[in-house]
Amino acid sequence: MKATTLRIFLSVHTWVGLVSGMFLFIAFYAGAISVFVHELQGWERPAQTALSRAEGINASQALLDRVLREHPKTAEGLTLVLPGEHGPRPSAYWYDASVGAQRKFVMDDAGAVQQLPGRGGFVEFIYDLHFTAGLPRTVGLYVFGVVCILYGLALVSGVVIYAPAFLKDLFALRAGSNVKRFWQDAHNVVGVLSLPFHVIFAWSGAVLTIGFVMLAPFQFLVFENKLLTVLEADFELAPHVEPAGIAKPMLSVAELVRRADLALPGLATESLFYHDAGDANVQVTAYGALPQRTLNGFGGVALNGATGEVIKALGPKDFPPGMAMLRGLQTLHYGNFGGFAVKWLYFLLGLMGAFLFYSGNLLWIEARRKRRQIPQPRRTRFVAGLTIGVCLGSVAGISAVFLVAALAPRVTIATGYFCVFFAALLWAFVRPPARAAHELLWLCAALTLAIPVAGWLGSGEHVFAAFWDGHWHRALIDATAIAMALAFWRMAVATLRRSRNGDPNSLWAMH
Structure with a gap:
């Protein structure tokens, strides 16, 4: 490669890394901690005794009934999270479109419904910090989407620069009086050995934050503003049915969970999403874990919440291409596969990534x-x-x-x-x-x-x-x-x- 070309790649790598490095340091450090998002739930409070499956279902039913009765607007779209991996007690979430904020509902020891901010806990804050670096949520997501693209550019330019000496200096850590050379060696070794994971993080991070923005040229210039309509069926479990305007009692939480388990054997239902609760056309979608030796380990069943009729049941192997790709990227990004071994691997990779960006800035300063x-x-x-x-x-x-x-x-x-x-x-x-x-x-x-x-x-x-x-x-x-x-x-x-x-x-x- 010509020296001038190499200098161009070095300049791109340096300045792109410098611009995005500090954002990415926060993203990787906070991301390393948020890998254990479920384990962190309730750390700051006295440990609660886990409910049995039957007790959890009953508590979930009580919460659902109280929330729908006291907050009728939540019937438009309410997510009921069952006790289990997400916490020892049930919770419900509703997005209030009038104020653009999510609300969380839980029951206290006296049986009264408490309304909390949807993302007010310390775990949610660290999780959001991973995607926003502390910027307002919407602005932060778009900024991080751009940062992830710059991140990918830095990876490509770094590989081009380091490729000629790849085998020679791969495991070189030359400690001594030349501190800059030691930091350079450490930066290169960490970057190359964790390169596949960084490629995954850069790609999935861009898609998960600004995926729809990246589709905009195709939406408006190629598909004449019809692309999202075409893709809608590929990203939804079942199409939404308009409400009938006729009130009808819903099946119990226990019965809906039972029917979902029958429709998709092996499904461990974790949440129920109610659309138009209390209407004859109420649609309930059950989501849960269903390992099938695929990257995505989640399945879903859409039912009519009043009659129990199964509208659609999809296991991980049956997902359409768009949903399979999106779920797969989410699984790769969050490390939701392989159990605790992968979580600890992602934790270490997150800390190594933070070191990578910190050391990159130090090298710029030293140079x-x-x-x-x-x-x-x-x-x-x-x-x-x-x-x-x-x-x-x-x-x-x-x-x-x-x-x-x-x-x-x-x-x-x-x-x-x-x-x-x-x-x-x-x-x-x-x-x-x-x-x-x-x-x-x-x-x-x-x-x-x-x-x-x-x-x-x-x-x-x-x-x-x-x-x-x-x-x-x-x-x-x-x-x-x-x-x-x-x-x-x-x-x-x-x-x-x-x-x-x-x-x-x-x-x-x-x-």
């Missing part, structure tokens, strides 16, 4: 510093502060989210995160980079180490009691937090050692 003088260019100083503040601020902010959820339930989760995030960002610009990095890493270590303490105070169960009582989710969360706090501590110590013993003409020197 542009002045080597014969202590004062450094203003732009280099700015990028260093931005990298430290955004990356370490998001880490500290996410740890703070756990503390707020467990110790200050009346404080808005977003308030706790953004207070820590912007304070860290400001600190990174006020302090010299080396001092800011060292101090913010200590902050990350302290806040992360406080997670099991906050969980103990909030739930009344410390990590050892959780192990003893068999509450494995809480025990593993606390143990992982302790391990990550130790990692941040070691990074803080290494940063301090580098600032004292490294090149004095560096941004990372302790001046």
